[in-house]
Amino acid sequence: MSIHNILRGAFLAALLAITLSCWTGAAMAAAAGSTDNAGAARETLKASVDRIMDIIKRPEFTDAAQRPALMDKVESEIRRIFDFREFSARTVGANWRSFTPDQQERFAEAFASLLRATYLEKFDGYTGQQVLFTGELVSGKGDKVEVQTTVVVKDKQVPVAYRMLQKQDWVVYDVIVEGVSLVKNYRTQFQDLLEKGTADQLIDRVKAKAEEVRKQPAQPAQPAQPAQVGK
DSSP states (O other): OOGGGSOHHHHHHHHTTOTTOOOOSOOOOSSTTOHHHHHHHHHHHHHHHHHHHHHHTSGGGGOTTTHHHHHHHHHHHHHHHBOHHHHHHHHHGGGGGGSOHHHHHHHHHHHHHHHHHHTGGGOOOOOSOEEEEEEEEEOTTSSEEEEEEEEEETTEEEEEEEEEEESSSEEEEEEEETTEEHHHHHHHHHHHHHHHSOHHHHHHHHHHHHHHHHHSOOOTTSOOOOOOTTO
16 A cells, blocks of 8 residues: 555644544653653654644534534644644755745745645544554754654554654654655655746645645545645
């Protein structure tokens, strides 16, 4: 099964700070002296998970009338743990420096909107998936931690790693699913578009793709896939 054929619950968990998670296992720091940073990153992620779980497990989450307000709360929690500006800078790559501050802000919001439309708004609710916490890898400087997990969906086990960066707090800046980086997936698309157009044209294309995805009917039996912005 390819990355694009992982069930929606697994990929959503990868993007949204493990909204479907159930944490188990012991931490495994990469090197002596890195335990504190590894633990801090893990606990920051876990705190967000706990708050999100409290929301999506509510009976009213499946109520169409109450769902939008609860979705907004979930997104608020996601924005605490995911640094969408950092995410955006890394997906755009070297071209990010040529964006004006206004373009950077608008792109970050457009990209966050695309991710929400692709994953969060297609989420049907918690159905018992689990995420097993398996350990961490810490960078030499200690300012980056890769939190490693395994998402269990029925009889499928999917390795998912969360790359986190220490700023004022620990934040997620990339997600790796079965060895494939979400940042790199989008970077390839964005670079292709920037070779043919401008930053403003890319922003408009990302916004348009988000609206296009929103209009597509949900298909619960099918997996969520990264949006193909260039198409």
